[in-house]
Amino acid sequence: MVNLVVVGAGSRGFALAQYARHRPDRARVVAVAEPREAHREAFARAFGLEGGRVFRDWRELVEAPRLGEAAIVALPDRLHAEAAVALMEKGYHLLLEKPIAPTWEEVERVAEAKARTGRMVALAHVLRYTPYARRLKALLEEGAIGEVVSAQHLEPVGHWHFAHSFVRGNWRREGESSPFLLAKSVHDLDWLLFLLPGRVRRVASFGGLYHFRPENRPKGAAERCLHCPEEVERSCPFSARRIYLEAYDRGERGWPLDVVAFPLTRENLVRALEEGPYGECVYLGLNDVADHQVVALEYRDGRTASFHAEALSRMRFRETRLFGTEGELFGDGRRLRLFHFLKGERELDLALEEEASVRTGHAGGDMGLVEDFVEAVAREDPSRLEPWEEAVYAHRLTFLAERARGEGRVVEVEA
Secondary structure, eight states: OEEEEEEOOSHHHHHHHTHHHHOTTTEEEEEEEOSSHHHHHHHHHHHTOOGGGEESSHHHHHHSOOOSSEEEEOOOGGGHHHHHHHHHHHTOEEEEOSOSOSSHHHHHHHHHHHHHHOOOEEEOOGGGGSHHHHHHHHHHHTTBTBSEEEEEEEEEOOHHHHIIIIISSTTSOGGGSOOHHHHHHHHHHHHHHHHSOSOEEEEEEEEEOOSSSGGGOOTTOOSBGGGSOHHHHTTOTTOHIIIIIIHHHTTOOSTTHHHHSSSOOHHHHHHHHHHSGGGBOTTSSOOOSOSEEEEEEEETTSOEEEEEEESSSOOOOOEEEEEESSEEEEEOSSEEEEEETTTEEEEEEOOOOSOOSGGGTTTTHHHHHHHHHHHHHHHTOGGGSOOHHHHHHHHHHHHHHHHHHHHTSOEEOOO
8 A cells, every 4th residue: 555645736636646546455645735725625525634634835744744655746847846856855756747847957956866865756757658658669569660760749739728728827938837848748759769769869849939929819809708709709719718618518527627717616617717817818928838849859870750749739649650660650549550561551449538638537648657656666666667767868858959949950969
């Protein structure tokens, strides 16, 4: 039995803690730290926590006697490094939400603390922990397409998802959170390393904020969707009325609605759209992160990989194309289509969910991650977890890609 403390009781903290409900024989939640009263009380009720097990701040938790073997850290990005270091020094193993931290210097500080304390850290690179990922990796290790030479990977963020998280939400300004590529897609670069292990020689990146700008605001649009003229609001795919209020009226609950209003009621939702950021027009210019980005990697042995993140897309599973010396392979999170140069084509339908967002637990990635983390802590064996060095290397490449994009040049990766 592994005792878990949860640091941050928002959407991600609550979702990852659900493992303890699914497998009460393997893990239990014994404490929570959360500054927002409503979220803190709801989490405490859900997991039966009382008194000295409920904290208003993660620092209070660190100052208390150690309450368990491991901590789930789901704080805002800019708190990750400080909290992670303190919790490891207290003796907790960590399941840490991505990114490790919003600056490379902080990532190095977390890495140093991990080496010094000997704690295990499982980073929430959930793409690695899905049944789809494991089947795809097994095919590659079996040599299904020979040696993989090149990869193309797409993250279709989804038009309304991008508007929710990166135009209206917590990650809309780089200075208050982290760059879009780091916040949303560090685990896509990690995914490429998962499929094409090796060291990268050069990184290039292009992209920026193209669409969600004041000059693209429809004529006559109000500053808030609920105040917008009907003929304008009805023609806008980013209408907060459509994304949130009409979804609630259709019976939808949970993410993303409970991020907008908590506790989630129609009255609270309307109030949030009238007063908070989720009801604002997406063309006010209050955001500054990229809405499209391309990253190109050249490996030291000559292999190549490319990654596209696209806000202006239909929300769906990520898509990956792999090209090898004996064939090619396409995967979309639900199916794997293999074409062998000599044996022909075959398809594997994995019968997974229709999307891989937080609403479906990232197609099994959330629970797969927590399961492997709990097992690693219980057995004191990190072999089921992503190697920490690979997680850090994915962050390094992400920071270098941002440098390449910002400076308009190809960046050499030091050995």
